[in-house]
Amino acid sequence: MTIKILGIETSCDETAAAIVTEDKQILSNIVFSQIETHQKYGGVVPEVAARAHLDKIDFVIDKALSEAGCKLSDVSAVAATCGPGLIGGVIVGAMAAKSIAAHQDIPFIAVNHLEGHALTPRLTHKCPFPYLLLLVSGGHTQLLIAKNVGDYELLGSTMDDAIGEAFDKTAKMLGLPYPGGPQVEKMAEHGDPKVYNLPRPLKGRAGCDFSFSGLKTAVRKYINADMSEQNKQDLCASFQHVVADVVKDRCLNAIDVLSEHHPAAKHFVVAGGVAANQKIRSTLQEISDRSKLVFVAPPVPLCTDNAAMIAWAGVEKYNGKKFDDLNFAPRPRWPLNEL
Amino acid sequence: MKILSFDTSGDFCSVVISQDQKILSMQSDKIKWGHAAALHPLMMSCLHACDLQLSDMDCFAVNTGPGGFTGIRVGVAAAKGLGIASQKPVVGLDGFSVLYEGVINQVKTSKIMLVLESRRPEKFVKIISRQGDVVKEPFSALPTQMASYIDAETSVFGNCTLENIKSDYVEIDIALFPQLAHQRISKDKLDPITPLYIRDPDVSLPKR
Structure with missing residues (x-):
């Protein structure tokens, strides 16, 4: 019988459950977004999120099973995000998963949320190890070499804000609704990226680290009460252009490291919520083409937080018999190079 | 069963x-x-x-x-x-129902104040009659605020120590x-399980 894994994701503001098979079929992928709940606060409130996860956890799991047309007795293991993330939410998914696994007497698999993102291209594409991975989301900005399941080499990460955070904060400063990243992108479509002169932090410097707090401060200096809609669109376009430019610079350094240490590697992968940004995607496509690497970006619904990626990470870990004990303690911090 | x-x-x-x-x-x-x-x-x-x-x-x-x-x-x-x-x-x-069940046999007064630990200065409180009817729905209060609800006909039980309030310590x-x-x-149909938080999340709306 084909291996089917139930995946559960509750680490930020999406309560999600999915069933994925070992032969890469996503039988169901249920995401219940809490965006409306958090909108009035202008960002995710951890305690509010944790309560909302608990309210919806049984609903999303039941729906994932019914939509997949599958019973729990067909499921081979339960995989749940056990960190990093907002711990109150992480605990909800982890506890439900442990209960189901213990009751069914099947393996429990504790999945690192970042590894879920990191392995998604192997669910949607043919993407053998090793590959270069840019992980960009509201909470993370990292360049890594994925060598195997559970084996990641960190090349660089942000020293302050994550890219998604910089987008969200820019949106907030401009009075755009939460979540701000997609709003900034929408505004940028109608703006001129050359209007505002913004700094490009770390550009031209060695290494693969990122920094976005100085850029955010520079954006703030341009914001004033008299801004027209066109001014705002121009500022969004300028901001997005500079971010893409910095990402390009840091990724080119990472590609140098990759080709020196892993000359056989052929793929450059982007994952995480910010991978939904079309400007960043096209920039990455361009440098991949120039570097003779195959660019892989999973479809947008699999870039933002979802449980199919957790179920798939579960498949990969199941195949390697990497199971976890029921005493696994959910972790608010859990770097990918400490798996 | x-x-x-x-x-x-x-x-x-x-x-x-x-x-x-x-x-x-x-x-x-x-x-x-x-x-x-x-x-x-x-x-x-x-x-x-x-x-x-x-x-x-x-x-x-x-x-x-x-x-x-x-x-x-x-x-x-x-x-x-x-x-x-x-x-x-x-x-x-x-937790209040469990606490009530544990103390009811030793209660002589007509009302019972049940107090549960919150890991904060304000504790969780519910007041019930000896027969088990609700006198006051669960609320969160400091010991000084609880005092105003306590009269000669109220016994106080809780799993926390309360300053200046005569109470008996009971674990759940x-x-x-x-x-x-x-x-x-x-009994009848079971309700879906819902957590009893009592206290709202600490959160403030953004200033505009």
């Missing part, structure tokens, strides 16, 4: 397995943190002690609070998972869960 009951709402992680209200095995660890790691191993150890499996259970019962927010969620999320997997009834027992007794769960399940 075999019932697995558990409580992670406070400074204990407790599990009891019962059959027709007879306790088959019971374990309780005093832990302030780490319920999410401790609960399932404790369940398995209790089951092992009476040579049963989770799939042998006919019902599950959980303390739905009030107490530590994280602890409550550990218990309720685990209970929901068991409900999904077993398709068996899950009973939510609030996991051994009482089987009989309470049994009462609930033999």
Whole structure:
């Protein structure tokens, strides 16, 4: 019988459950977004999120099973995000998963949320190890070499804000609704990226680290009460252009490291919520083409937080018999190079 | 009827397995943190002690609070998972009901104030008549604020010490869960389990 894994994701503001098979079929992928709940606060409130996860956890799991047309007795293991993330939410998914696994007497698999993102291209594409991975989301900005399941080499990460955070904060400063990243992108479509002169932090410097707090401060200096809609669109376009430019610079350094240490590697992968940004995607496509690497970006619904990626990470870990004990303690911090 | 009951709402992680209200095995660890790691191993150890499996259970019962927010969620999320997997009834027992059951035989007054630990200066309070009717719905209050509700006809019980209030210290007794769960399940239709937080999340709306 084909291996089917139930995946559960509750680490930020999406309560999600999915069933994925070992032969890469996503039988169901249920995401219940809490965006409306958090909108009035202008960002995710951890305690509010944790309560909302608990309210919806049984609903999303039941729906994932019914939509997949599958019973729990067909499921081979339960995989749940056990960190990093907002711990109150992480605990909800982890506890439900442990209960189901213990009751069914099947393996429990504790999945690192970042590894879920990191392995998604192997669910949607043919993407053998090793590959270069840019992980960009509201909470993370990292360049890594994925060598195997559970084996990641960190090349660089942000020293302050994550890219998604910089987008969200820019949106907030401009009075755009939460979540701000997609709003900034929408505004940028109608703006001129050359209007505002913004700094490009770390550009031209060695290494693969990122920094976005100085850029955010520079954006703030341009914001004033008299801004027209066109001014705002121009500022969004300028901001997005500079971010893409910095990402390009840091990724080119990472590609140098990759080709020196892993000359056989052929793929450059982007994952995480910010991978939904079309400007960043096209920039990455361009440098991949120039570097003779195959660019892989999973479809947008699999870039933002979802449980199919957790179920798939579960498949990969199941195949390697990497199971976890029921005493696994959910972790608010859990770097990918400490798996 | 075999019932697995558990409580992670406070400074204990407790599990009891019962059959027709007879306790088959019971374990309780005093832990302030780490319920999410401790609960399932404790369940398995209790089951092992009476040579049963989770799939042998006919019902599950959980303390739905009030107490530590994280602890409550550990218990309720685990209970929901068991409900999904077993398709068996899950009973939510609030801490006040368990406390009431534990003290009712020693109460001489007409009213009982039940106080539960919150890990904050404000504690969780409920006032009940000796017959078990609600006098005042659960609220959060400082000991000084509680004093105004206490008269000669009120006895105070709680799992925390209260400054300047004469009260008796009682822990939530996991051994009482089987009989309470049994009462609930033999009654009417079961409500879906909902956590009892009492206190709203600490959050302020952004300034515009």
